[in-house]
Amino acid sequence: MTVMAEGEVEITEGCRLPVLLRNGDGWHWAEILGKKEVNDKPLFYVHYDDFNKRLDEWVPEERLDVSKLEYPKKDQKTPKKEVGKVGTPSSRPGSPESMVNGSSMSHPKKASGASRKRKLEDDDERGSRSGTPSIPHVGSLQDLNLDGTALPSAPRQTGSMVAHHDDAITRMKNVELIELGTYRIRPWYFSPYPQELTSVPIVYICEYCLKYVKSNKCLERHLAKCLLRHPPGNEIYRKANISIFEIDGRKNKNYAQNLCLLAKLFLDHKTLYYDTDPFLFYVCCEMDNKGYHIVGYFSKEKESSEDYNVACILTLPPYQKKGFGKLLIEFSYELSKVEAKTGSPEKPLSDLGLLSYRSYWSQTITEILLGLKPEEGNEKPLITINEISELTSIKKEDVISTLQHLNLINYYKGQYIIVLSRELLKSHYKAMSKRKIRIDPKCLHWQPKDWSKRGKW
CATH class of the missing domain: 3.40.630.30 (Gcn5-related N-acetyltransferase (GNAT))
Structure with a gap:
């Protein structure tokens, strides 16, 4: 049985309340996931609402605004795990x-x-x-x-x-x-x-x-x-x-x-x-x-x-x-x-993975588009989604989603065209100038194996 002084509140796993951020940059709502004691002082493991889990941390009671404490609803199944002393x-x-x-x-x-x-x-x-x-x-x-x-x-x-x-x-x-x-x-x-x-x-x-x-x-x-x-x-x-x-x-x-x-x-x-x-x-x-x-x-x-x-x-x-x-x-x-x-x-993909892939796809596809030259008899260069996919080995669905993300596809006079804006080109050249390390295909020495033959496993 927990003995509590009058006016005290019990902070348990599943509770939600505002927590002072580590850098002192204001309060943010968080969920209590665990608790432990260090030198007879309680610490609480918190997950900040709408923040990535990598920012979860142990915080002392002083960083909790217990006046706004919200207990979990009775029908809410909150996992509990009591964490012992250090x-x-x-x-x-x-x-x-x-x-x-x-x-x-x-x-x-x-x-x-x-x-x-x-x-x-x-x-x-x-x-x-x-x-x-x-x-x-x-x-x-x-x-x-x-x-x-x-x-x-x-x-x-x-x-x-x-x-x-x-x-x-x-x-x-x-x-x-x-x-x-x-x-x-x-x-x-x-x-x-x-x-x-x-x-x-x-x-x-x-x-x-x-x-x-x-x-x-x-x-x-x-x-x-x-x-x-x-x-x-x-x-x-x-x-x-x-x-x-x-x-x-x-x-x-x-x-x-x-x-x-x-x-x-x-x-x-x-x-x-x-x-x-x-x-x-x-x-x-x-x-x-x-x-x-x-x-x-x-x-x-x-x-x-x-x-x-x-x-x-x-x-x-x-x-x-x-x-x-x-x-x-x-x-x-x-x-x-x-x-x-x-x-x-x-x-x-993870949040960081999606950012990295989207950036790579954008830069790679834009490089291909900038390197195109008009064919004989055409004013503008022509290319298909399949050709972009073959040149880059990027799957067709990823090519399409990237072009849509960059807002490059437009419908004009009965056909789809790709328009590269000045803002996009400026951003592209700036990003490419920062890519100091690139893969040199000449330095790759590798032959794929036929893994369908299980004996090779």
Whole structure:
């Protein structure tokens, strides 16, 4: 029974109230997702209305306007999770303990149909200690939600970007900081790292093999033994100090799984699954005299019935806004050109992903249009949607949506015409001047494989 002084209000999970923003820039309505105590003082985990989840944070009671507190409605099913005091296993929402012994989750991927369904092994009951449902060992390859429940059987959905089960655990960040090479990075989202790592202030990650450890001493000992200085795959592209490696998810399971765990810290709307076999990972690195430092990556299915050329894509926060996102997108389309296919990323895209792709499509299509010359006998150059798609390897639907987004298509005298305005051209030239790094197709050394022959997996 909670004893409260007269006039006090109880702040519980599911409540809504105004919260003072971190920079002091006014108050914003937020929902309370969790609570804990540090030095006998309460802290509340809040999600700001209409803000991205990466801005969620722990705030002290002084930043809450309790005078406007709104309790959840009785019929509203609000997930509750009491978070204990710092230093206890439940001080931050963690991961099933069954993952501690090498059972790290793998690539974000939706069910691929009965062909990859396999029998579940016995559940590991140790997961119940963390207050979360237990999850099977890695040997079990049936698709699971992050909470350990099996997904219902359904028709094939190629959706590594489908929203994950949004429960009290996955809604809250469980890792405070990671150290990757020379960078310390604050994660944006939940990732199912082992429970023991969610109670340490910093998770240390080897920037070469992506193994995760709980202390700097452990990392030093690991680095003394780690033989890798680059991703464990084939280097298929190098220009100047930029290299891109192709990693097979079947041949390099540990690396692929560790990469997905790291990526999940910065990717929302993902559900992690065990099976990395059907995927290829393309890891972009900056090279110096110490080795190859991971910048970002994208993954793709070995076989995609929907012609997706990207499943997940990420540029790590220290390298964002430096052109690497567009470089990775450009590289994915260069692979599609070699395959003589058109491609598209899996949908839905994240907010940052949509911005990056829309910008890339706009710049690439505008470049094509500016390079057109009138054919003999015509005053104006002519081009079809299919021709733009063939030249860029951008799927026809994406070409159409980009032209519509740019408001370039007009109907004039019985035919559709494309009009490039001065404002668009000015914006285009300004954007292109900022793209300092581009993919040079001559530096790509890669031959596509026929993955329909399952023996090659």
